[in-house]
Amino acid sequence: MNLVEVQDLKKSFKRHFWSEKKTVLKGINFNIPSGVITGFLGANGAGKTTTMKCLLNLIFQDSGNIIYFGKSEFSSEVKKKIGFLPEHPYFYSYLTGKEFLLFYGELSRTLSKKALIDRTESLLKRVDLYHAKDIALRNYSKGMLQKIGFAQALIHEPDLLILDEPMSGLDPDGRHYLSELIKESAREGHSVFLSSHLLHDTELLCENLVILKDGTVFYEGSTKDILNTLSTQYKISYLEENFQKIIFEKDQLQMQSRLKELVAKNCIIEKVEKDRVTLEEYFVKNVLEKRKNEVHLDHR
Amino acid sequence: MKSIWIIAKNTYREIIRDRIIYALIVFAIVMVGGALALGQLSFTEQARISANFGMAAIHLSSVIIAVFVGSTLVAKEIDKQTILSILSKPLSRTQFLMGKSFGLILIIASLILGLSLILVFVFWGLGVPITSSFLVAILGILIESLILMGLALMFSSFSSSFMVVSLTIGVFLIGHWVENLNFLSKKSSSVIFILFAKASVYGFPNLERFNWRDSILYGESVPIDEVLLTTTYGLGWWLAFLVITSLIFRNKNFA
Numbered sequence: 001m002n003l004v005e006v007q008d009l010k011k012s013f014k015r016h017f018w019s020e021k022k023t024v025l026k027g028i029n030f031n032i033p034s035g036v037i038t039g040f041l042g043a044n045g046a047g048k049t050t051t052m053k054c055l056l057n058l059i060f061q062d063s064g065n066i067i068y069f070g071k072s073e074f075s076s077e078v079k080k081k082i083g084f085l086p087e088h089p090y091f092y093s094y095l096t097g098k099e100f101l102l103f104y105g106e107l108s109r110t111l112s113k114k115a116l117i118d119r120t121e122s123l124l125k126r127v128d129l130y131h132a133k134d135i136a137l138r139n140y141s142k143g144m145l146q147k148i149g150f151a152q153a154l155i156h157e158p159d160l161l162i163l164d165e166p167m168s169g170l171d172p173d174g175r176h177y178l179s180e181l182i183k184e185s186a187r188e189g190h191s192v193f194l195s196s197h198l199l200h201d202t203e204l205l206c207e208n209l210v211i212l213k214d215g216t217v218f219y220e221g222s223t224k225d226i227l228n229t230l231s232t233q234y235k236i237s238y239l240e241e242n243f244q245k246i247i248f249e250k251d252q253l254q255m256q257s258r259l260k261e262l263v264a265k266n267c268i269i270e271k272v273e274k275d276r277v278t279l280e281e282y283f284v285k286n287v288l289e290k291r292k293n294e295v296h297l298d299h300r
Numbered sequence: 301m302k303s304i305w306i307i308a309k310n311t312y313r314e315i316i317r318d319r320i321i322y323a324l325i326v327f328a329i330v331m332v333g334g335a336l337a338l339g340q341l342s343f344t345e346q347a348r349i350s351a352n353f354g355m356a357a358i359h360l361s362s363v364i365i366a367v368f369v370g371s372t373l374v375a376k377e378i379d380k381q382t383i384l385s386i387l388s389k390p391l392s393r394t395q396f397l398m399g400k401s402f403g404l405i406l407i408i409a410s411l412i413l414g415l416s417l418i419l420v421f422v423f424w425g426l427g428v429p430i431t432s433s434f435l436v437a438i439l440g441i442l443i444e445s446l447i448l449m450g451l452a453l454m455f456s457s458f459s460s461s462f463m464v465v466s467l468t469i470g471v472f473l474i475g476h477w478v479e480n481l482n483f484l485s486k487k488s489s490s491v492i493f494i495l496f497a498k499a500s501v502y503g504f505p506n507l508e509r510f511n512w513r514d515s516i517l518y519g520e521s522v523p524i525d526e527v528l529l530t531t532t533y534g535l536g537w538w539l540a541f542l543v544i545t546s547l548i549f550r551n552k553n554f555a
C-alpha cells in the first residue's frame with residue numbers, strides 16, 4: 001500500500017521578480033510505500049527539500065497532485081499521521097527540551113494529557129536527552145537539536161515520518177545513533193521517507209529508493225535491484241611463484257573452474273571475494289556524472 | 301479553537317522569556333512613578349498632572365509593545381524557520397496567526413493591568429477618585445494596541461521588519477491626526493484637500509476615538525453607547541487587518 005502518491009509534481013522558483021524562472025521539479029512521480037524506509041536521493045539542489053515542503057504544504061506546487069492516505073486533501077487528519085523533521089533543526093530556542101516536546105505534542109492533539117507526559121518522558125530517554133530535558137534549546141548542540149527534532153517528529157505516533165537530512169552534520173557516533181533510532185521506529189511500524197547525502201548510511205538503512213536527477217525521478221525501486229544492475233564479479237587473489245596476482249571472474253561457474261585450474265598449477269589461493277558495487281559508486285557514476293563539467297552560477 | 305489557545309500560551313511564554321520586554325516594563329514603571337514625582341512638583345495641579353502623565357505612560361508602553369513585538373511576532377518564526385515544523389502540526393495557518401495574536405494580546409492586557417494597578421495606588425495616595433472612566437480609558441488603550449498589533453502583523457506579512465515598524469508608526473501618527481484633518485477639511489475650500497482628508501478619515505483607523513483618558517481629568521463619564529460603538533469600530537479594524545493577513549499568509553511559500 002502507498003501512504004503518499006506524488007503525481008506529476010511541478011515547481012519552479014524565481015529568485016527575484018525580474019529574474020528568469022528556474023524549474024526545479026519538472027513533473028515528478030513516485031510513491032511512498034507503507035512499512036519500509038524509503039531513501040530520497042539526489043545531488044545538491046536536485047529538489048529534495050522542495051519536494052518535501054510540497055508534501056507538507058509549506059510551499060505550493062505549480063501543478064500536480066499529492067494523494068495522502070488515499071485522499072487528495074492535506075487535512076488536519078492527514079497532518080496527525082505525519083511527522084516532519086526539517087532540513088535545519090531550528091526550534092524554539094527559549095523552550096527546554098521537555099517543554100518543546102510537550103508543546104508540540106499538545107498541538108498534535110492525538111494523545112491525552114497523561115499519555116503525552118509519558119510519551120515525552122520515554123522519547124527523551126530514547127533519544128538520550130533525558131539528562132538535558134530542562135536545558136533551553138538554545139544551549140543544545142547540533143546533534144542534540146537533531147535528536148530532539150527527531151523526537152518532535154515522533155511525538156504523536158505518526159504513520160509516516162518525513163525526515164530531511166536527519167543525519168547531516170553529525171559525527172559518526174551520532175549518525176549511528178540516529179540511524180538506529182530510525183530503524184527502531186521503522187520496526188515499530190512507522191514508515192519513513194528520508195533524504196540524505198550519506199550514501200553508505202542510506203544503503204544500510206533504506207530498502208527502497210527514490211532518486212531525483214535533472215528535475216525528474218531517475219530511479220524508483222528497491223535498493224538491492226539498483227546495486228544488481230551493475231554486474232557483480234568475483235575477485236580472486238592468489239600467489240603464483242611468489243608473485244601476488246588478482247583475477248576477476250564474471251560468475252560462480254567460471255570462478256569455480258578458474259580456482260580448480262589455479263590449484264592444479266600449485267598456486268596459493270589467498271582470498272576470493274564478491275566485488276560489490278556500493279551505492280556511492282553507483283551514484284557517482286550514474287547520478288552525478290553529468291554535472292562534473294557544469295558550472296553553477298546560481299548562487300551569487 | 302484548542303490549537304489557537306495552545307499557540308497563544310506558548311507565545312505568551314515566548315514574549316515573557318524575551319529580555320527586551322523587561323526593558324519596556326521598567327521604562328513604563330519609571331514613567332508611571334515619574335507621574336507621581338511630577339505631581340509632587342506643582343501642588344495646585346498635582347492630581348491632574350499625575351493622571352495625565354500616568355495614563356500617557358500606560359498608553360505609550362502598550363503601543364510600543366504592540367508595534368515592536370507585533371512586527372516580529374510571525375516574521376521571526378519565518379526568519380528562524382521555526383514555522384516549518386510548527387505548521388506541519390495539525391493546525392491551519394489562520395489558527396497559527398490567531399494564536400500568535402492572542403498571545404500578544406494577553407501580554408499587552410497583563411501589562412496594562414499591572415501598570416493600572418500601580419496607577420490606582422498612585423491615585424489613591426493623591427486622593428484622586430477612581431471612577432468608571434478609569435476603566436473606560438484603559439479599555440481604549442487596549443483596543444488601540446490591538447489595532448496597531450494587527451496592523452504590524454499585516455505589514456510584516458509582506459515587508460521587512462524595519463519597514464513594518466516605520467509604516468505602523470506612520471499609521472499611528474496619522475490615526476491620531478485624522479480627526480484634526482477632518483476638522484480642517486470642513487473649513488477648507490480646496491477640493492483636493494477635502495478629498496484627501498475624506499480618504500484619510502475612511503482609510504485610516506481614527507485612533508483619537510479611543511482616547512478616553514481626558515475624561516478622567518474632568519471627572520466626567522463616557523456614555524455607554526459611545527463605548528460600545530467605538531469598541532465595535534476598533535474590533536472591526538482589527539478583524540479587517542487579521543483577515544487580510546490571513547489571506548496573504550495562506551498562500552505564502554515558506555521556501
Ligand SMILES: Nc1ncnc2c1ncn2[C@@H]1O[C@H](COP(=O)(O)OP(=O)(O)OP(=O)(O)O)[C@@H](O)[C@H]1O
Pocket residue numbers: 013014015024042043044045046047048049050051087298555
Ligand atoms: N525560495 C527559492 N527561491 C529560488 N530558488 C529556490 C528557492 N528554494 C529553492 N530554490 C532552488 O531550488 C533548487 C532545489 O532546492 P532544494 O533545496 O529543494 O534542493 P535539495 O535537493 O534539498 O538540495 P540539498 O541537498 O542541498 O539540500 C535549488 O537550485 C535552489 O536554489
Ligand SMILES: [Mg+2]
Pocket residue numbers: 048049050087164
Ligand atoms: Mg535539501
